[in-house]
Amino acid sequence: MIVPFLKFGGMHDPIREEMIGAFTDFYDRQYYVLGSSLEKFENEYALFNEVDHCVGISNGLDAIYLSLKALGIGPGDEVIVPSNTFIASVLAISFVGAKPVFVEPDKHTYNIDPTGISKVITSNTKAIIPVHLYGQACEMQAIQSIAEQHSLFIVEDNAQAHGAKYLDKITGSWGDINATSFYPGKNLGALGDAGGVTTNSIELAAEVRKLRNYGSREKYKNESIGHNMRLDELQAAFLSIKLKYLNNWIAERQSIAAQYKSKLSSNKQIILPQTAEGATHVYHLFVIRHQSRDLLQQHLQKEGVGTLIHYPTPPHLQEAYAGLGYQKGDFPIAEELAETSLSLPIWPGMDEEMIDFVCQKINDFQ
Incomplete structure (x- = not known):
């Protein structure tokens, strides 16, 4: 698949x-x-x-x-x-x-x-x-x-x-x-x-x-x-x-996210996204975190699962902003997120078989 x-x-x-x-x-x-x-x-x-x-x-x-x-x-x-x-x-x-x-x-x-x-x-x-x-x-x-x-x-x-x-x-x-x-x-x-x-x-x-x-x-x-x-x-x-269709598409994204959370909840290697109290999430992206993110991404690519990284380099470390004088370590949370975050497929039209497949391949990774 x-x-x-x-x-x-x-x-x-x-x-x-x-x-x-x-x-x-x-x-x-x-x-x-x-x-x-x-x-x-x-x-x-x-x-x-x-x-x-x-x-x-x-x-x-x-x-x-x-x-x-x-x-x-x-x-x-x-x-x-x-x-x-x-x-x-x-x-x-x-x-x-x-x-x-x-x-x-x-x-x-x-x-x-x-x-x-x-x-x-x-x-x-x-x-x-x-x-x-x-x-x-x-x-x-x-x-x-x-x-x-x-x-x-x-x-x-x-x-x-x-x-x-x-x-x-x-x-x-x-x-x-x-x-x-x-x-x-x-x-x-x-x-x-x-x-x-x-x-x-x-x-x-x-x-x-x-x-x-x-x-x-x-x-x-x-x-x-x-x-x-x-x-x-x-x-x-x-x-x-x-x-006219946006609310239906949002509901579908939220359903896919709920299935991801359920099927990946027992995987102790990954960190699932959390939602703040009082906030709602429309899941433009479903982002997990893993300490071996790059290896996980390579594994998923070989197994037929597309992923992206949002975002691999935080703004303060971009060459365009070198003039601000920031160094690696100045914003450690942003840097950790950049090194560990991985965005999974989430789009209207994904069926349960696809979601199961993605989760299985993630859980297979060691």
Whole structure:
């Protein structure tokens, strides 16, 4: 048996005709940018995400960048970010000219540890970026309390957690302004690059709309130095269709995760993911840990099981950030996670036979 790390058929095959119909409508309408399909999706996703505004953006990185820029964050400012996040969360901080300040994750949930945030706040700190990593909601109540105490902005990175909640409040609705990605592999994914910004602020939403479109609210009138970072009509139309099925796909992911946990619970060599009290997990990724991770991955590959590592090198050890002066050992939890984490296949359409096969091959490994 071959079990790939990711397969789209379980999602895409049943909606093939709808997706082709959306393309046909797009093709025949002959209106390709900033049209009715984008407006429709923005309204639908804002409703799903329980916010007043959604602004479609070209990708997740651009969404974080424009969120920070809309807040006026720039050179001389500091932004707190988890030490084990995907590099995009950090790049956006650099793009606005601010300095990333890393905080270690909780070693059980892999999300930023709220107890470490206050320790790194300075007079230059302007914002916190909680990253809902792998699909689990961060402990947002504690983070919000710290932000309010120190008059800091919150910019959620919700790229991996569409539909997750903390204390029954959905991710992407806690912060002042929040960013997400609709990259194809995400729980809600386009068929190309795509992203979005969510907020309850009409002023911030208007600023992002302006910045994504050359700094222009009115054609050929440029109020500020903006960008071309718009979500196109076709991807918006695809996302509108897929959004209708997202909750069902999330439920399927949660079912697969529950089976993994049950079938791997007796294996003392691996550490299974844990969910914080009050949080929900939508399992964009199902990440286990093993002290011989690389050997386990090689074993699974030989047996026909696809896996990936999220992420093999933490941001502070990337060559791009050598200028910050960090050394190996500066963020030991992030480094341990990078050395031991392994993401297993989890996608709508996986059946119990596949799950049993993956678990059997993991349990066979010595």
